[in-house]
Amino acid sequence: MSAKAKIIALHGGLLVLLFALQFVLPAYHHGNLARIMVLASYAIGYNILFGYTGLLSLGHALFFAAGMYGMGLGIQHLGLSVAPALLAGIAAGAVVSAALALLALRTVGVAFMIVTLMFAQAGYLTVLYFGEYTRGDEGFVIQQAQRMLWGIDLSDATNRYFAALILFATCLAVSLWLVRHPFGKTLVAIRENEERVRMLGYDIFVHKLVAMIVSGTLSAAAGAAYGLLFGYAGASFASVQYSIFPLLWVLLGGAGTILGPFIGTLFMFYLIDLSSGLTSAYMLIAGVVLVLLTLFAPQGLVGELRNRIWRWLP
Amino acid sequence: MNLLSTHELSKHFDGLQAVRNVSMDVPAGQVRALIGPNGAGKTTLVSMISGRIAPSSGQVFFDAANVTALPAHARIRRGMAYTFQITSVFERLPAGENVALAARRHLKGAAVIEATHEALERVGLQSLIDTEAGDLAYGHQRLLEIAMGLVQRPRLLILDEPTQGLTDAEITGFKKLVRDLAGKTTILLIEHNMNVVMETADQVTVLNFGEVLAEGSPEEIRAETSVQAAYLGTG
Amino acid sequence: MELGPYLILASLEGAVTAAVLALTAVGLSLVFGVMRVVNIAHGEFFMLGAVIAWWIAHSMGGHPALGFAVALVVAPLVVGAIAVAADMTILKRLDYDPERTIVATIGLLYIIQQLTLMTYGPEARPVEAPFNTRLAIPWFENGENGWQMIWPWGLGTTSYKLAVIGAAMTVLLGVWVLMKRTRIGLVMRATQTDREMALAFGIPVERIYALVFGLGAALAALAAVLIVPIQQAHYLMGGDPLLLSFIVVIIGGLGSLPGTVLAAILIGLSDGIISVFFSPTLAKILATLLVGLVLVFKPGGLTGSSGK
Numbered sequence: 001m002s003a004k005a006k007i008i009a010l011h012g013g014l015l016v017l018l019f020a021l022q023f024v025l026p027a028y029h030h031g032n033l034a035r036i037m038v039l040a041s042y043a044i045g046y047n048i049l050f051g052y053t054g055l056l057s058l059g060h061a062l063f064f065a066a067g068m069y070g071m072g073l074g075i076q077h078l079g080l081s082v083a084p085a086l087l088a089g090i091a092a093g094a095v096v097s098a099a100l101a102l103l104a105l106r107t108v109g110v111a112f113m114i115v116t117l118m119f120a121q122a123g124y125l126t127v128l129y130f131g132e133y134t135r136g137d138e139g140f141v142i143q144q145a146q147r148m149l150w151g152i153d154l155s156d157a158t159n160r161y162f163a164a165l166i167l168f169a170t171c172l173a174v175s176l177w178l179v180r181h182p183f184g185k186t187l188v189a190i191r192e193n194e195e196r197v198r199m200l201g202y203d204i205f206v207h208k209l210v211a212m213i214v215s216g217t218l219s220a221a222a223g224a225a226y227g228l229l230f231g232y233a234g235a236s237f238a239s240v241q242y243s244i245f246p247l248l249w250v251l252l253g254g255a256g257t258i259l260g261p262f263i264g265t266l267f268m269f270y271l272i273d274l275s276s277g278l279t280s281a282y283m284l285i286a287g288v289v290l291v292l293l294t295l296f297a298p299q300g301l302v303g304e305l306r307n308r309i310w311r312w313l314p
Numbered sequence: 315m316n317l318l319s320t321h322e323l324s325k326h327f328d329g330l331q332a333v334r335n336v337s338m339d340v341p342a343g344q345v346r347a348l349i350g351p352n353g354a355g356k357t358t359l360v361s362m363i364s365g366r367i368a369p370s371s372g373q374v375f376f377d378a379a380n381v382t383a384l385p386a387h388a389r390i391r392r393g394m395a396y397t398f399q400i401t402s403v404f405e406r407l408p409a410g411e412n413v414a415l416a417a418r419r420h421l422k423g424a425a426v427i428e429a430t431h432e433a434l435e436r437v438g439l440q441s442l443i444d445t446e447a448g449d450l451a452y453g454h455q456r457l458l459e460i461a462m463g464l465v466q467r468p469r470l471l472i473l474d475e476p477t478q479g480l481t482d483a484e485i486t487g488f489k490k491l492v493r494d495l496a497g498k499t500t501i502l503l504i505e506h507n508m509n510v511v512m513e514t515a516d517q518v519t520v521l522n523f524g525e526v527l528a529e530g531s532p533e534e535i536r537a538e539t540s541v542q543a544a545y546l547g548t549g
Numbered sequence: 550m551e552l553g554p555y556l557i558l559a560s561l562e563g564a565v566t567a568a569v570l571a572l573t574a575v576g577l578s579l580v581f582g583v584m585r586v587v588n589i590a591h592g593e594f595f596m597l598g599a600v601i602a603w604w605i606a607h608s609m610g611g612h613p614a615l616g617f618a619v620a621l622v623v624a625p626l627v628v629g630a631i632a633v634a635a636d637m638t639i640l641k642r643l644d645y646d647p648e649r650t651i652v653a654t655i656g657l658l659y660i661i662q663q664l665t666l667m668t669y670g671p672e673a674r675p676v677e678a679p680f681n682t683r684l685a686i687p688w689f690e691n692g693e694n695g696w697q698m699i700w701p702w703g704l705g706t707t708s709y710k711l712a713v714i715g716a717a718m719t720v721l722l723g724v725w726v727l728m729k730r731t732r733i734g735l736v737m738r739a740t741q742t743d744r745e746m747a748l749a750f751g752i753p754v755e756r757i758y759a760l761v762f763g764l765g766a767a768l769a770a771l772a773a774v775l776i777v778p779i780q781q782a783h784y785l786m787g788g789d790p791l792l793l794s795f796i797v798v799i800i801g802g803l804g805s806l807p808g809t810v811l812a813a814i815l816i817g818l819s820d821g822i823i824s825v826f827f828s829p830t831l832a833k834i835l836a837t838l839l840v841g842l843v844l845v846f847k848p849g850g851l852t853g854s855s856g857k
Contacts, residue, residue, distance in 0.1 A: 035643055056648055103845050110587055110647045111844050114795070120842035121792070125834045142787055182418045191417050192404045199366065199398070200462070201390030201419045251652070281666040287659025294653045 003312040010313075011176060011258065015169050018259030022161045036262075036269050037168040038226045039245075043253070043261030044171040046246035051256035052179055053211040054191030058147045058243050059120030060219050062100065065127065066092040069134065072233035077133060082149040086224050093220020096123075100108055101212035105205060114130050115242070124238040139234025147228060158274035160229045167225050168262075171218050171296030176258050178214070179314055186212050187246030188256070219246070241283075246288055252292045258314045263301050287313045316375075317342040317500045318363065318470055323372035324332050325358050325524075326327060332358045334524040335372070340517075342469075345501045347511045347532075350521035356504045357399055359521065360472050363502070364396040365389045374471070391419070395468035399504070405448030407459055409439060416462040417452050433465035438487060444517040452479045460488070464495075471495070472502045477510055489513050512536070552706075554688045558706075560818060565710050565779070567817020568717035569772045571810050573790050574797035575724060576768030578625070578809040581798065583741045583761045584646055586640060589654040589767055593661040594632060594793030598624045598770025599676075599782035600669050606676045614679035622776045625767035631661075632766030636759045645758070657785075665784040678778035682708040715774045720771060721810060728806065737761060769794075792833070793820075796840045 022030060042064055049055050072090030074080040080088060104115045128136045147154040154160055178184040186207055189197045198204050227233040230255065236242070245268075246261075253264025268289065276282035295299065298305060306313040318340040319383055325333040329402045333355040340346045348356050361367045365386030373382045376436045381389050390396070395416075399458055403414050413430045419428055437457040442450060447458060456479055463471050477485050483509070492514040495501060505511050505528050511518060512534060520527040576592045601624040635657055643649045685705040687698045704785075728734040740747040740757050741792035748754050769790070780786070793816065801812030816836075823832045 056651075058651075103841070106845050110651065113648070113651055114587065114799070115844045116738045118630060118795075118837045118844070122834050122837040122841065125830055125837065129828070129834060181424075185411070186415065186418070189404055189407070190407055191841050192400060195366075196398070196402045196404065197415070198387050199364065199390060199396045199402075200416045201386075201387050201466070204386050227757075247655075248653065258771050279667060281663035283659045284663035284667070287656045287661075287663060290656030292661065293657070294649050295639065298649070 003216050006312055008302070009175070011172060014259070014262070015165070015172070016070055018165055018168070022158065022165075027157065030157060030161060031274065034157075034164040034271065035226075036265050037120055037164040038222055038229060039249070040262040040265040041225070042166050042219050042222035042248040043221075043246045043265050045215050045222060047215075047250045047255060047261045048110055048175060048178065048187075048218065049215035049259065050247065050250055052191065052253075053208060053209065053215075055212070056247070057104075057116040057212075057215075057265075058240075058247070059104075059116030059118075059123075060216070060246050060276035061098065061238050061240065062116075062120040062123040063093045063097050063216040063219035064223035064226075065123060065244055066096040066216075066224075067223030068227040068237055069127065070220070071224035072140065072142060072227045073133060075142055076140060077131045082147065082154070082228065086221075086228065086284065089224030089227075090217060091220050093223070094217045097100050097213050097216020097220070098209070100216070105208050105212065110194060117240070120238070121240065124235060124240070127235045127238045127312055134233075134235065137235045139236075142227065142231045142233065144231070147231060154229055155231060161226065163229055167221065169220070172258065172262075175220065176314060179196050179258065181212070183207070191197065191256070194258075244286070244290075248293075249291055250300070251298075252289060252300055254302030254306070255305070257300070257302040257306060260300050260302040261297055304308040315342050315401040316340060317377060318395045318502070319375040320359075321375065321480045323359065323362055323369050323374065325355075325362060325367065325370050330522050331547035332398065333362070333369075333521075336521070336524075336526055337339070338498060338526065338529070340470075340502065342500055343497045344515055344516045345496050345503060347518045347534075348502060348504045348521065349508075349511060349518060349531045350442065350527070355406060355524040356474075356521055357474055358524075360396070360474060360504060362396055364472055366396070366535055383419070393469035394472065395463040395466040395470070396472045397463045397474060397476060399478075401452070401455045401459060403447040403450075403455050403458050403462070405446065407447060408444050409434065409447050409450060410443040412458055413461050413465050417465045429465050433461040436464060436491060437461045453481060453484055456480060457484065460491070468499065470502065475506060476503070477505065477507050485510065492503075511529075554686075557686065557688075559761070561706050561710070563818040565713055565776075565817075566635055566820055567814045568714045569776045570790070570793055570797060570817045571721060571813035572717050572772035572775070574794040574801070574809050574813050575721065575806060576765035576772075577794045578798045578801070578806060579724075579763055579768070580765035582805070583737050584640075584645060584758050586645060586650045586762070587654070588762075589651060589660060589791070590635075590657040591765070591794060592663075592787030592789075593658050594628050594766035594787075595769040595773045595790045596637045596665065596782075596784065596787035597631070597661060598773030599780070599786060600665055600784070601627055601674050601770070602774040602777050603674050603782040604669075605676075612679075616775075617679040618677065619697065620676075621771070623702050625770040627783035628770035629763035629767035633759045633763040636762040640762065641755060641758070662784055662787065666778040667781075669784060671784065673781040673783040675781045676711040676777045678707075680712070681778075684708060684711070705765070709778060712777075716775055717772070719803050720768070724768070725806070733760075763800060796836050799840050799843055 021033065024032060046060050049057055067089040071089030074085040074088040084099045095291060099120055100116065104112055107115050127134045144153065144155045150195065152159050154163055186197065186202055190204060192205060249264035249268050250261050251264065252268055253262065254260030271285050272282050275285045297304060302313065316339040321337050323333060323336045336359055348359070350356055361513050365384060369382065374378055375381065376389065376394065377394060381392065410430055413433050414426050417426045417429045431440060434443055437460050439454060439457055439461060442454065447455060450458060456476060460473065460476055461505045463473065477488055480488060488512060492501060503515065518532055519529045520535060520541050528535060528541050568750060576790055580588050602620035605620040605623060606613065607617060608668055609616035636767070640650055683705055684707060689696055690699050694846055727745060728737065737751055737757060740752060744754060797812045797816050798809055801808035830850050
């Protein structure tokens, strides 16, 4: 089998598996998997910037929340129906990520991390500041009646699962297409050796800018979908913790791999789910995993798999 | 017709004058060697020409246009290619992808693959196309750098010490490569190996302490006593 | 109350904030300056100091001054030791790579915070101040009988708050002497300037790093012990000092100690005064935006030299 056929078989196989699973999974895990697919879409967005371009952002919650609030506030206060509200969320993410990119891309390395962290924190505080509209930490519920898309009730478990799968499949396809496209290959080259790429005649700034906008827009799409499918928008989704999560998922699954974000999200979700049954201090697990990953497996699960067995993995 | 000209180009770092008022003209199609002892400012000069570093004063003209204010990538797009003195390949990518990256800037689809194969063949690396660049021998990495320059089909090819670390056989191949390009591609060649300079260059510029010490044909330069004192004696 | 006395009160409160902030931020700055490590867990070391202080004061009994005095010595030592252990087991193994150490210290943040939640619990707990005499401050007013001295209600401070300011100044002076006048300070500065050269001269860089990381954490813990009689100990209390320290270190110029202290005074004082006019959330929004913009446009800090 050629590499291309293998890639299509593997990723298509995963989607088929996810499609089939909904008929056999018990309700609890069925709901979890829908959540995981949406969060994995967020991780895929994050991975485009971190894994493939080599820019470590600590502020992606800003994009996730831009999507969530762009959608949620649109429904709540502007009376938008679902489709335009989703678009509003995605557009908000594109605009916010472009604006942050124009500022933050003037810095590199540690300064880039701190700048993204600070602007995301400012975004989180802004959500709190306008509590009159956003209901701050408490958040607001998007009612079942407001979650009808073309006559389909998105609060229904099966419909929700489908919607999550469609989002996930789209994000997976976009990221796969991107990294096999010359543009994506240039991004990888920038990650590997920025100066050399510049001296091959590529405009580094434009490439990073586009990468950050694509990454931010996918994250916003995930944020908008999350708010819509689970019927809630709250400030905690804009907090630092939600900037750390995608980093954690991607590191665990494997930065710069297509399947890594999904694998990482899946593992981490169940790890936290299991431990939150035991203790309220479930974020301890996140901390321990972060430290262990940086120490012992910086390539992540899929990254190690690629290094050891399947070298063709994208 | 000069493809490249510098006018009173200078660079100082924290008070250290690395390059001082260098003016030179390179006609289209010429192979120009740039020689001089270590620290003479050769790499600094070509870095200013390619736009990697900004000059303290002076101008660079490429193809009759003043490109001094252009960023590096814009100059490369106008037809310069730059190979690094300290090998700077993409170590974790295959040799073929290294060359393809350079090719894709002006080519698309199947033409990229074709150009990649051709460039690798010209430097004799076609059999190593799938090897990760970081796993290549040092000399092969140097040749890969050259292939990345060639595949861009530049009008001006800047080679910074390309033969460093090459075997004798590879150097012979390199000299042939330059002679093949001569006349079609303008080449600015920083070179320590005088044998290579004598056999390939049309014209030689000697730098010393950041200034142009002498300029002439290889034979004239060899005869120049000041050059021998400054450079050949020590080199 | 009129604006005049109110501003005096705000400045006094601001001076206490500034004092504690300067200690915390100098710890962060020291770690960044010498080791080039951005320690996201710094706020948790602060929190640990406060929690350990509560724990000591709680279990000692007797006069509050006794427990407090012990906490003042023991808490920074314990926190310093924890930080040294973290440095040797985690940061050293990452070879102090700037990006990976940030990720690791984020992990450390959650580990410390959540372990505290599991053991200490979610409650906020007070520590009694060793002494707390109320000191009223007079104000002059031009009334019917000409200028006269009055004692406005609410205008005053406590002996403890003044002591906090004094203690912080003493410790900062101590750090300055340590860095400028001692051999170990010289070695630290040498390591900061050029790590490779320091290694070549046989300076045990790894031990210096462990020491600096411990010292930075101990300073944060000390600041927390000083503030805990005023603020109460809570497992989430590390967030604000972390953010404020970041602001201070970045505005003061990364790794510059005098700049850091100056910025701490500026931020601490203005924090008190700004909160008179703005809501605290808006003040925080402006502060975080300021830090982001300073890093983008003036990476050398407002007081430092320009350039990257």
